[in-house]
Amino acid sequence: MTAIKEATKKSMLDNVMQQFNKTADTIMLNPNIRNILSITNNEIILHFPVKMDTGEVKIFTGYRVQHNNALGPYKGGLRYHPTVDVEDAKALAMWMTWKTSLAGLPYGGAKGGIQIDPREYSIGELERITRRFTYALGENIGPEHDIPAPDVNTNEQTMAWMADTFMSTKSSSERSKNQHVVTGKPVGSGGLEGRNRSTGYGVYLTIKLLYRSRGEQLAGKKFIVQGFGNVGYWTSHFLTNDGAILLAVQDAHATIINENGIAVEDLFEHSKPRKGSIQGFDGAVEMEPAAFFGLQCDILIPAALGNQITAENAYQVKAEVVAEGANGPIDTEGEAILLQNGITIIPDIMCNSGGVIGSYFEWLQNRNGELWQLDEVMFKINKKLTEVFKKVETVVKENQTDWRTAAYILAIKRIETAYIQRGIFP
Known part of the structure; x- marks a missing residue:
């Protein structure tokens, strides 16, 4: 049995269109811009x-x-x-x-x-x-x-x-x-210091900011991660450094668990010579893949492919927070179940945006012929993502809505404003 199922392409497109149409209706988007x-x-x-x-x-x-x-x-x-x-x-x-x-x-x-x-x-x-x-x-x-x-x-x-x-x-x-x-090049070929960790850092930071807004710390929080590639590894790295505990990991080859916590760096070293596979890691035991999303934990991080959480398994989720490290890991039916159960979803367009923010800084660095140090880069990403989080949080509170809807409202309104200001070329 494959641990990570393949995404259904039609439903992925259906998902993004349903999300878009819901937001367009909410903000009464200009019909011409909606068509575009x-x-x-x-x-x-x-x-x-x-x-x-x-x-x-x-x-x-x-x-x-x-x-x-x-x-x-x-x-x-x-x-x-x-x-x-x-x-x-x-x-x-x-x-x-x-x-x-x-x-x-x-x-x-x-x-x-x-x-x-x-x-x-x-x-x-x-x-x-x-x-x-x-x-x-x-x-x-x-x-x-x-x-x-x-x-x-x-x-x-x-x-x-x-x-x-x-x-x-x-x-x-x-x-x-x-x-x-x-963007995303090696540092020696014009790449940005810290670009490799920027997506995972963004996932970690949005989780931290969410708990901070609730007056809570990350220390002691148990989390599970689907996908242990670049995003899954760096997210786990930063979370455990902040005191959180990695309970279980799932990839395409295996699903592993350790109730006392999985050593992130040891798992990473184990996976490197195995083309990223976590299978055979002696610091955890294998478990049934289908039971992964139902594990008792605080945070669930789907960081693999799209459409992993659906109407078929969303009811199993026991985490209080789902942070979308991947793009589109929850379909619309699955999301409705999670929200009904009081689970907070940190949406992909905010949660994993540290990567594209890092890419923007690399693009600027190359364009301007500059070289930035790692601490400067991480400071810039932290500042930018924190600003975005606070804007979305404000819309969540003002509209009494979920985080995805709030993020979509801000994103689509910005594009609408650009079209209104510039007009449509005849």
């Missing part, structure tokens, strides 16, 4: 050949969906996963538009990726696949047009290959001006 935001600007599907290590040529399919750029260049991750398709990318691109708007960044939203399981390919093959995909994208990406970043199964190495390939298509005098075509 309900569809994507561009949907790019690419088929490209790559030579494998054996000499065989395989054809791969890649996607890039650009939802909206009213506030600035398209921004969003690229994921390598067998479930990637255009419907998936459309939903994720819309979420990115709301996320960048809520964070107050000068960006729109995009998403994409390649339909592959990267574990089936060598490093050399992944490099060739990435470079060929970048070349095929051509001018559909660019530092002032569309700026990709890492996502599921992609990392700083992927971004380094993309940046190098894109810059190689430019003249020698133009190459240095295109380094910020992607």
Whole structure:
């Protein structure tokens, strides 16, 4: 039995549209702007050949969906996963538009990726696949047009290959001006100190701010994490450093638990040589995957794929707070059950926005030819996210509504204001 189920693409798009329409009705969104935001600007599907290590040529399919750029260049991750398709990318691109708007960044939203399981390919093959995909994208990406970043199964190495390939298509005098075509690069290749931990830090910080608003501390709080990749690890790292206890972890290979707490760094070291798998960790015991969401804990952090909490299992959740480390991990039916049961949901467009905020600072750093130190970067991310949290909290209290609705109201109103001020080009 697979611990993490595959997301249902149709329902992911249904989810984001239901969330959007609910907010549009609530704020009486201008109907013309509603029409614009309900569809994507561009949907790019690419088929490209790559030579494998054996000499065989395989054809791969890649996607890039650009939802909206009213506030600035398209921004969003690229994921390598067998479930990637255009419907998936459309939903994720819309979420990115709301996320960048809520964070107050000068960006729109995009998403994409390649339909592959990267574990089936060598490093050399992944490099060739990435470079060929970048070349095929051509001018559909660019530092002032569309700026990709890492996502599921992609990392700083992927971004380094993309940046190098894109810059190689430019003249020698133009190459240095295109380094910020992607973010999430290695520090030695123009990356930002702390970018790798920024998403997980944001998840941790929003949880901390929520408890602080209730007059509570994180120390002693028990949490469970689905997904122990970059986001799951760094979130757990910061939470345990603040005194919280990691009770259980689930990934695609195993579900493990230790009632006395799982040692985060030991689990991370165990997973590194196993391509991120937590299976076989001797600091915990395996448990039935289906029972994971029903564990008694304070905080549940779904940090893997979309549509993991649904009407089928939402009633099992015993946590008082669900923090969305992943994009769209709860479908609308599941959310209704959680809210009815008095569970607070920290929505993805705020909870995991530390990553895109970090990406913005990397983009600025490259654009301005600057170098920022780690403590300066983390201070900037902390300040920005704290401001966003307080704005959303104010709307929650003023409207007596849930956190997602409040976040959507702020995000969509900002885009509406931009369209009203600028008008629609005839």
